[in-house]
Amino acid sequence: MSDKKLIMAVDDESDLLLIVKTALFSEGYDVVTASNGADGLEIAKQKYPDLVILDMMMPEMDGFEVLRRLREIPRMQKTPVIMLTGVSEKARIRQAIDSGIEYYIVKPFEFSELIAKVKMLMAGV
Numbered sequence: 001m002s003d004k005k006l007i008m009a010v011d012d013e014s015d016l017l018l019i020v021k022t023a024l025f026s027e028g029y030d031v032v033t034a035s036n037g038a039d040g041l042e043i044a045k046q047k048y049p050d051l052v053i054l055d056m057m058m059p060e061m062d063g064f065e066v067l068r069r070l071r072e073i074p075r076m077q078k079t080p081v082i083m084l085t086g087v088s089e090k091a092r093i094r095q096a097i098d099s100g101i102e103y104y105i106v107k108p109f110e111f112s113e114l115i116a117k118v119k120m121l122m123a124g125v
Contacts, residue, residue, distance in 0.1 A: 004030045005122045008049035010040035010066060011084070014056045016107075020053065020084075021110050024118065036074045037061030041069050047087075051121055053114075056085035057091065067099055084109065093124040 007029050009020045018034040024031045032047060034040035037058055052070065056063035063083060070076045070102045079112070086107040096104050103117045 004028060005050040005051065006030045006032065006047060007051045007118065008032050008043055008047070009039060009053040010034045010037060010058070010063075011053075011055040015057070019111075020024065020114070023115065027115055027118070029118070029122075037063070037066035037069075040066055041085055043072075044070055044076055052076075052081045053084050053118075053119060054077060054081055056083055056087050056096070058111065064095070064099060067101065072098070075100060080124075082114070082117055082121070084114070097124075 007024055009017055009031065010083045011017050012035055012071060013073045014035060017035065021031040021033055032043055034043050038061060039073065054063045054066055065079060065083065082103045082105060083101045084105045084107065093104050102121055106118065
């Protein structure tokens with residue numbers, strides 16, 4: 001079994017998933033991706049990632065619903081979550097923080113910011 005930390009990124013933008021996966025892999029993390037919330041939940045139930053990067057606005061199931069369902073998985077209740085989204089409305093940011101996410105990053109974003117947040121969270125796992 002690998003000692004690398006496993007990160008799961010869930011976003012309906014395939015180009016963004018590829019870039020995030022490549023950036024995190026180059027930092028030494030194992031990365032799995034899902035293009036929708038349902039697939040992300042299935043991966044979470046099978047692999048129990050150490051951290052989740054989650055888009056807010058996705059078809060069929062938004063990030064808040066994915067987060068709620070992730071927290072219903074016993075081994076995922078305390079898993080850190082970064083919300084990576086194009087939504088910058090203060091009310092939505094407050095809702096995300098109140099929902100228990102660790103960091104909220106607005107697209108477009110600097111990869112250095114994402115990497116820094118991931119490293120901070122993974123240092124505590």
